[in-house]
Amino acid sequence: MNLPDPTQLAWSSHLNTALELAATLAFALSGVIEAGRKRLDAVGVCVVAFAAAxxxxxxxxxLLDQRPFFWVRHIEFLWATMALCVLAMFFMRQRHLKLTERAILWPDAIGLGLFTAVGVDLSVSLQQPALIAVLMGVTTSCFGGVLRDVLCNEIPKALSDHRPYALWAFVGGWLHLLLLDVGSPAWLALSTTVAVTAGLRMLSVHHGWQLPVWRS
Amino acid sequence: MNLPDPTQLAWSSHLNTALELAATLAFALSGVIEAGRKRLDAVGVCVVAFAAAxxxxxxxxxLLDQRPFFWVRHIEFLWATMALCVLAMFFMRQRHLKLTERAILWPDAIGLGLFTAVGVDLSVSLQQPALIAVLMGVTTSCFGGVLRDVLCNEIPKALSDHRPYALWAFVGGWLHLLLLDVGSPAWLALSTTVAVTAGLRMLSVHHGWQLPVWRS
Amino acid sequence: MNLPDPTQLAWSSHLNTALELAATLAFALSGVIEAGRKRLDAVGVCVVAFAAAxxxxxxxxxLLDQRPFFWVRHIEFLWATMALCVLAMFFMRQRHLKLTERAILWPDAIGLGLFTAVGVDLSVSLQQPALIAVLMGVTTSCFGGVLRDVLCNEIPKALSDHRPYALWAFVGGWLHLLLLDVGSPAWLALSTTVAVTAGLRMLSVHHGWQLPVWRS
Incomplete structure (x- = not known):
């Protein structure tokens, strides 16, 4: 495979960071919402939000043996998430949950695409094989939600609600690899992957697309 | 302890690989079956199958800080598992579940013994103490099933169904260590461990042996 | 931050080890109790006890990339836990559960403070930022209980029972950092952190303090 220059991947780290922060907070809010639904206590809300984010x-x-963790390098993400939890507990009521869930649809979809691309980029820069890179992309974008649901004692929504989510991460991961492989500049590969993945996710939400049902 | 020569452990890697593949696919099928029972979607079936395998x-x-992971070195195992999931979703019906569960009893039991031995061998080659080596063997062979059940929001069967499973891995692990310790050739230690562990497992399935009940 | 000399942290390792063992066994017993309540089998009791401890x-x-794990360095802890499980299965009856739960309140509270301090000390000696150090302290003292509850298919008590537990670890962690930061000798910082954290925990148990309820 024609591997991209890893340094090239650091292209516009400021915009990246802003997008990542927005997506991280959207993921954290999905945790706050689920913890609120389950009537967890204040500690539970924070832990589930952190797990999701x-x-x-x-x-x-x-899995890729990368230290320090990304949240040690971006410790402001931890502080922002903590602030979000405190604010949510002060200002959010049960009747806000539905509203918030719709408000985070877009940032969540962007996070799905963005974190997939980030995971693929990192794996590629570590010379992992293609399939591993794609699976790492899916892990990055989807495992937080799985952990959130396991902590709340639910079957993870990503595995059971028949609405494509991880599937688009999988598709977006291969697309991203393909774009890097044909030599696209990193900014183009990243924005295409994010746009396509987030677009597919929003389309499937709005049109109620369903994963094929297990034929029993 | 009289440690075996690690290089000696690579004795017949082709047969090993074939057996490992069969056992991996049996573990994956146990995930497919449980996901089917829980009516997870197509993504859920794949994720649970991968987690189990x-x-x-x-x-x-x-835990042993081994990189790259074994599935990076054997990436064909990932592809085979993915193919298995796709095939299962196309060809497997609800009425096949019971049948498949019985069909995988033997490969699953062989996997129990084989992965225990593999985990012990690796730990021994890293000079871990005996107890750690045995626990790593049990982890290798049993944690996939625990993860599968946690993802499906069940109490793990290995912890609750009163049928000895992890126990035989524990016994097999000590046996394997003992055999290595008395200087058995690696092929003999491996095949004895697999035969004894798988045999005990199949015996306890067929005779309905129960773990002692907690006396309340 | 004014970092303490890591070697200074090894001050009275024998007393430390005794306290750690008592707290580890208290954590293990909490696992035995929950496994007994859920009527897990003998293997389940051991696994949940190990997970909790x-x-x-x-x-x-x-997370801090420390190898070998602390239980490889203190392998006697593993043996002690295993002995505890066997003894518990022989001598403990359902009617003992309530009694045991009260008997371990103090060792569990001491463990909460002690493991928090240990986690903070280790992070500080690795030059982690303050927030990370505190979160590692909370992880050390609280994640075992979370894992225990996830394995038993419960929403983790630490997230849902509205009784402050992880919160005191969080407070104790910052206190410990502060004490190290102002130059307290390690023994003083450690004993103060343990006393304050355990004291707060016992106070909140005896007075039935509640975490603020999510206002819905």
Whole structure:
């Protein structure tokens, strides 16, 4: 495979960081919402929010043996998430949950694409094989939600709600690899992957697309 | 302890690989079956199958700090598991589940013994103490099933169904260590461990042996 | 931050080890009790006890990339836990569970403070930022209980029972950092942290203090 220059991947780290922060907070809010639904206590809300926001990237760094973890390098993400939890507990009521869930649809979809691309980029820069890189992309973007649901004692939504989510991460991961492989500049590969993945996710939400049902 | 020569452990890697593949696919099928029972979607079936097949070895490699993971070195195992999931979703019906569960009893029991031995061998080659080596063997062979059940929001069967499973891995692990310790050639130690562990497992399935009940 | 000399932290390792062992066994007993309540089998009792006792420190070592794990260096802890499980299965009856739960309140509270301090000390000696150090302290002392509850298919008590537990670890962690930061000798910092954290925990148990309820 024609591997991209890893240094090239650091292209526009400021915009990246802003997008990552927005997506991280959207993931954290999905944790706050689920913890609120389950009537967890204040500690539970924070833990589930952190698990949702940082679980995916942490597992990726663990599997790829990357230290320090991304949240040690971006410690402001931890503080922002903590502030979000405190604010949510002061200002959010049960009746806000539905509203918030719709408000985070877009940032969540962007996070799905962005974190997939980030996971693929990191794996490629570590010379992992293509399939591993794609699976690391899916892990980065989807494992946080799985961990959130396991902590709340639910079957993970990503595995059971028949609405394509991880599937688009998988598709987006291969697309991203393909784009890097044909020599696209990193900024183009990243924005295409994010746009396509987030677009597919939003389309499937709005049109109620369903994963094929297990034929029994 | 009289440690075996690690290089000696690579004795017949082709047969090993074939057996490992069969056992990996049996573990994956146990995930497919449970996901089917729980009516997970197509993504859920794949994720649970992967967790069941690769969870144990991954945790072992993580705990023993072995990189690259075994599934990076044997990437064909990932492809085979993915193919298995696709085939299962096309051809498997609800009425096949019971049948498949019985069909995988033997490969699953062989996997129990084989992965235990593999985990012990790896730990011994890293000069871990005996107890750690045995626990790593149990982890390798049993953690995948635990992860599968946690993802499906069940109490892990290995912890609750009163049928000895992890116990035989524990026994097999000590046996394997003992055999290595008395200087058995690696092929003999491996085949004895697999035969004894798988045999005990099949005996306890067929005779309905129960773990002692907690006396309340 | 004014970092303490790591070697200074090894001050009275024998007393430390005795306290750690008592707290580890208290954590293991909490696992035995929950497994007994859930009517797990003998293997389940052992696995849940091990998860409760060693889960927190293992995740900390994994996140901080510390090898060998603390239980490889203190392998006698593994043997002691295993002996505890066997004894508990022989001598403990359902009617003992309530009694045991009260008997371990103090060792569990001391463990909460002690493991928090240990986690903070280790992180500080690795030059981690303050927030990370505190979160590692909380992880060390609280993750074992979370893992225990996830394995038993419960929403983790630490997240849902509205009784402050992880919160005191968080407070104790910052206190410990502060004490180290103002130059307290290690023995003083450690004993103060343990006393304050355990004291707060016991106070909140006896007075039935509640975490603020999510306002819905």
């Amino acid at each position: 940082f679980g995916g990237g942490t597992l990726r760094d663990l | 690769f969870g144990g070895g991954t945790l072992r490699d993580l | 060693f889960g927190g420190g293992t995740l900390r070592d994994l």
